[in-house]
Each structure stands twice: as C-alpha cells, then as structure tokens.
Amino acid sequence: MHIAHIVASGMGGIRTAGDLVAWMQITHKMKITEAKQYVADKLGIEVIDLTNEEIMRQIREERGIGVITAIAGDPKGIRAKFKIAELLNIHINSVDLFKSQMAYSG
Amino acid sequence: MKDHIPTRMGDGELVSMSAAEVKDDILAGTRDAAKRANIPELTKDDAQQLLGIMAEPSRAVSVAPGEEVIVTDDGCSMSFYAGQDSGGIGIPMSRLQAILTYERACAADTTSMGHSDYSFKPVKSIINFEMNAYYTASMMTTAPLFYGAQPNLGLYFQPDGPHPNPADLLPQRKIKEARATQEAAAEQLREDLVFVGKKLNHIGCEGLNFDTCGSAGDADFLAALLAVADLKKATPNMPVIMGASGEFVLGMHGELTFDEKQIAGMYPHEQAKVAEAAGVNIFGVAIGTNTTKSVVWNVARTATFVKATVAVANIPIHVNVGMGVGGVPMLEVPPIDSVTRASKTLVQIGKADGL
Known part of the structure; x- marks a missing residue:
C-alpha cells in the first residue's frame, strides 16, 4: 500500500530528490512548498525537476x-x-556522530 | 463524464454510483467533518475537483507533475518480513535488508525501523539491541531513517502493566481513581519515551516516530506531548514525528491539558497546534474510515479535516493513509483504485505536506 502512495504522490526518494526534500521537512519543519524551493535553489534547478529522473540522476x-x-x-x-x-x-544526527568519531573538524 | 462511476464502500465492496450520487456523498462527507470539528466545508471548486478524481477512468490515479509530496511511513519495511496480523508478507529477510529494499527498490522518500511489537514499553528492555541495529542501518541508508513505535499507554495498565486499569474502574464509578491511575501511567510512559529517545539520540538517530498517539485516550496523547517537549530540550537535533490515532482524542480522563488547552475532544487542527507547541517536527493526522459509507464520502470527509489542519499548522502535516484511515477502505488488502484516489485527493485538495 505504501508503494501505491509512493507511485501516486511520492517524490521518488533517492531516485530523484525525495530524500533531500524530506530532510528539510524533518530538520527545519518546512512545509512542502518551502522545502522543495530550498532544495531546488541549493541544486540550482527548477522545482519541477526535483522529481525529474533525467535531471536528478546526473x-x-x-x-x-x-x-x-x-x-x-x-x-x-x-x-x-x-x-x-x-x-x-x-x-x-548520524552524520554529526560520524564526524565526531572520525575527529572531523569540518 | 460517464454516469456510472465505480468506487467502493469503506469496507472495500466495489459499487457503482452516478455522478449525482458522488456529488451528494462529497457534500455529505465534508459537511459531517465541518459540523463535528467546526471547520470550513470543502469549496465548490474542491468538490468539483474531487468528483473529477473519483470519475477518472484509470484504475490508479496520481497527482499532477510538480505536486508530489513526501511519503513517510510507520514501519513499512516491517511489512516485508512481518506476518498477516501486521499486514506483512512474510518474506524471510532481515530488518536491514527490508530497510534497504524499501529505500532502494521502492524509492521511498524516508524509511524506518522498529521492534516487531511496535510499542515503546517492550523496546525499553532491549534498547541496547535496538541501538545497535539502528546504528548499523543508519550507516547504510541515504534517506532519513526513523525509529518508530507506539506510546501505547494501554500496556501500562493491568494485566499488562502495574497500574490499575481505568476500564475496570470507570464502570464502578470510581472516576477519581480512574483519573489517578491514568496520570500515574502517563508519567511512567513519558519517562519511557524519553529514555528510549535519549538512548537512540546517543547513536545518531535521525528521527523518532511517536506513532498512533492517543490510542488509550487523552492521557496517552499527553504523555507523548510531554515526552516530545522533554526530548526537544535534551536532544534538540533529533526530529520527532507525532502521529495521531484518531480524528478525535478520547476523553478517558477528561481533564488533562497541554499548553492550557484541554486535550480530550481535540480534532486534527487542534491536535496539530499542541503538537507544534510541544516541538514536533511533523504531525500525522489520522481520520478513521466509516465502513458503511462510500470511499467518496470518507475521502471528502478526510480532505476537509486535512485542509483545515494544514491551514493552521506551521509544521508539515502528513496524513495517515493506511488500511482503515484517511479514506482508505478498512480491508487487509486495500484496493489500489481507492488508495490512489485518497492519495491524490489529500495532496491536491487537502494540501497535505506529505502522507
């Protein structure tokens, strides 16, 4: 059933930019429109291309x-x-922990 | 538009309705929600769009390009290896294999894991096992990985827990005692939620999912809110999803408040606001499906609740759309036609931030 929702309404996860938009909702409580725009700006693409496999794959x-x-x-x-x-x-969180274990200062 | 539109009842039965009957059910569904929660009905444009979605000739439907949303889950990867009682398909695969399959084969926006019992109480006693499993998985996943479970206050009452059961006390008219035992149990639940949350944060948990909050009533809902507030102070970088258990918080206690607001009787647009005040990152709206009404009626009703909630919330709103909620029929194998119509409606008309 989740797969039906993923196909009908989902952003496509790591096929496209779904995980990136999800990170913004999760970490910054962004509503969907704001989260999409933020990610698109960071990637330098149009919002419509966030779910465009041909663009996001590359x-x-x-x-x-x-x-x-x-x-x-x-x-x-x-x-x-x-x-x-x-x-x-x-x-x-997991990245911060990883950095601390690697003594990464960046 | 043809005048015989195939749809289903809330129990999954396939039926045919005329366009006029669909319109009538849309109106009745939205009016029911609006009247109960004192929120606006869907507009005429919304109703017309919903009629179009229900009448689409395709078996499965989808949102328009550019209108996609984030799909979170409540232990979906568990469905790969769990049994029928969890909607599972029983494939002999590990939790890690299931998580990675869900992320990479199903292209999920987020993924999650949890203990098979899916309640926080049993997780507490095996937390070190869960921490190891989560840590290993989080090194391999790319999409956000949640750890999910239900607060499930019911497990804290006799015979499953130490506290006298309010369901035994209330019929004896022991109202004061019933309230006292719920308050004591809720405090213990709050401590357990915070305990598990802090432990998972220690190994880099990317997100915690308090799933099905309020299933035992307002004390259950309050325990989750208080635990979120505690965790936001102790572990500010760990996001928390809080999902509701129903459209209406049951007043098993009746007098509990959060942020000076009575919890009993809260509808989704009110639930979301207290969740927001507690510090929740994403709130999950849950609207029960009425099995004796059509999917049209149920979806229109759900969209009404969702649209009102999204309008007032400053945090992302995701809608629970599993079997028996969100307009999806109460059926072990939810029909794709109904699932995708609920999905499209709640995104395009309800304006949900996710599902």
Whole structure:
C-alpha cells in the first residue's frame, strides 16, 4: 500500500530528490512548498525537476549524494549523507556522530 | 463524464454510483467533518475537483507533475518480513535488508525501523539491541531513517502493566481513581519515551516516530506531548514525528491539558497546534474510515479535516493513509483504485505536506 502512495504522490526518494526534500521537512519543519524551493535553489534547478529522473540522476552522481542504482565505490549511506548535510547546510544526527568519531573538524 | 462511476464502500465492496450520487456523498462527507470539528466545508471548486478524481477512468490515479509530496511511513519495511496480523508478507529477510529494499527498490522518500511489537514499553528492555541495529542501518541508508513505535499507554495498565486499569474502574464509578491511575501511567510512559529517545539520540538517530498517539485516550496523547517537549530540550537535533490515532482524542480522563488547552475532544487542527507547541517536527493526522459509507464520502470527509489542519499548522502535516484511515477502505488488502484516489485527493485538495 505504501508503494501505491509512493507511485501516486511520492517524490521518488533517492531516485530523484525525495530524500533531500524530506530532510528539510524533518530538520527545519518546512512545509512542502518551502522545502522543495530550498532544495531546488541549493541544486540550482527548477522545482519541477526535483522529481525529474533525467535531471536528478546526473546531479546525484556528480555531487556524490547517492544514486539509487548500485555503483561500486559510489557514495551511499553515511558517505552520501555527509555530503547531503553539507549541501543543504543542515545537521543530521548520524552524520554529526560520524564526524565526531572520525575527529572531523569540518 | 460517464454516469456510472465505480468506487467502493469503506469496507472495500466495489459499487457503482452516478455522478449525482458522488456529488451528494462529497457534500455529505465534508459537511459531517465541518459540523463535528467546526471547520470550513470543502469549496465548490474542491468538490468539483474531487468528483473529477473519483470519475477518472484509470484504475490508479496520481497527482499532477510538480505536486508530489513526501511519503513517510510507520514501519513499512516491517511489512516485508512481518506476518498477516501486521499486514506483512512474510518474506524471510532481515530488518536491514527490508530497510534497504524499501529505500532502494521502492524509492521511498524516508524509511524506518522498529521492534516487531511496535510499542515503546517492550523496546525499553532491549534498547541496547535496538541501538545497535539502528546504528548499523543508519550507516547504510541515504534517506532519513526513523525509529518508530507506539506510546501505547494501554500496556501500562493491568494485566499488562502495574497500574490499575481505568476500564475496570470507570464502570464502578470510581472516576477519581480512574483519573489517578491514568496520570500515574502517563508519567511512567513519558519517562519511557524519553529514555528510549535519549538512548537512540546517543547513536545518531535521525528521527523518532511517536506513532498512533492517543490510542488509550487523552492521557496517552499527553504523555507523548510531554515526552516530545522533554526530548526537544535534551536532544534538540533529533526530529520527532507525532502521529495521531484518531480524528478525535478520547476523553478517558477528561481533564488533562497541554499548553492550557484541554486535550480530550481535540480534532486534527487542534491536535496539530499542541503538537507544534510541544516541538514536533511533523504531525500525522489520522481520520478513521466509516465502513458503511462510500470511499467518496470518507475521502471528502478526510480532505476537509486535512485542509483545515494544514491551514493552521506551521509544521508539515502528513496524513495517515493506511488500511482503515484517511479514506482508505478498512480491508487487509486495500484496493489500489481507492488508495490512489485518497492519495491524490489529500495532496491536491487537502494540501497535505506529505502522507
């Protein structure tokens, strides 16, 4: 049933920019319109392209924020979230913990 | 537009309605919500748009490009390996495999994990196990990973818990005792919610989901609100989703307040405001499906509650649209036609920030 909602109304997760917009709702309590605009501005694209696979696939690979297909050695998981936190200028709890364990000062 | 529109009843039965009957049910559904919660009815334009959604000839429908929203979940990845009683499909896979499958095969905007019992009380005694599982998963997921469970105050009453059961006391007219035991149980629940939250925050939890708050009434709802407020002081960088259990907080106690507002009797637009005051990051609206009414009636009614809530809330509003809520039929296998029509309606007419 969740899959029906994902297909009917969802943003597409890491296929597109769904996770990025979700991060803004979660960390900054942004309503959907504001969250989309914020992410689009950070990526330098139009809001309509946030769910455009043809645009977002390339952006995700170029920025190292994780693509949905399995590319050996390409950032995913905490490595991708590290870059997402920087891209969106947000605190992600798991990334902050990771940084502290790596003695990362950035 | 053809005059025989296939739709369903709230129990899933496939029926056919004329366009006039659909219009009548839209009007009746929105009026029911408006009257109960003292909120505006859907507009004529909304009703016309809803008629169009219900009459779309396609089996599955979707929102217009650019109107997509975030889909959060309440332990959806558990459905991969859980049993029928949890709506699960029983595939022998681990929690980690299920989480990654949901993120990468289903392209979910967020994902989550939880203990199979899905209540906070049993999580407390195995918190170290859960912390390890969450930490491992959070190193591998890219989308936001929530840890979810239900406050479930009912587990704190006898015979499942230490406190006298108000359901036993109330029929004996022991009102004062029933209120006292709920207050004591709610305080214990609050402590457990904060305990689990702090432990998960320690290992970098990206978000906590207080799911189905208020299922045991206003004391249950209050415990969640107070726990959120506590966690916002102790763990300010850990987001919290608070999902409701119904459109109306049951007054099992009746006199409890938060932010000087009585909790019993709160409708979604009021629930969202106290959740916002507590510090909640996303609030989940839950509207029960009436099985004896049509999906049209139920969806119109839900959209009315949602639109009013979104209008007053300063935080994102996500709508619960699982089986038996949000206009989705109360059926173990919710029909795709009804699910997607509820989905589209609540986004395009209800203006929800997510589902």
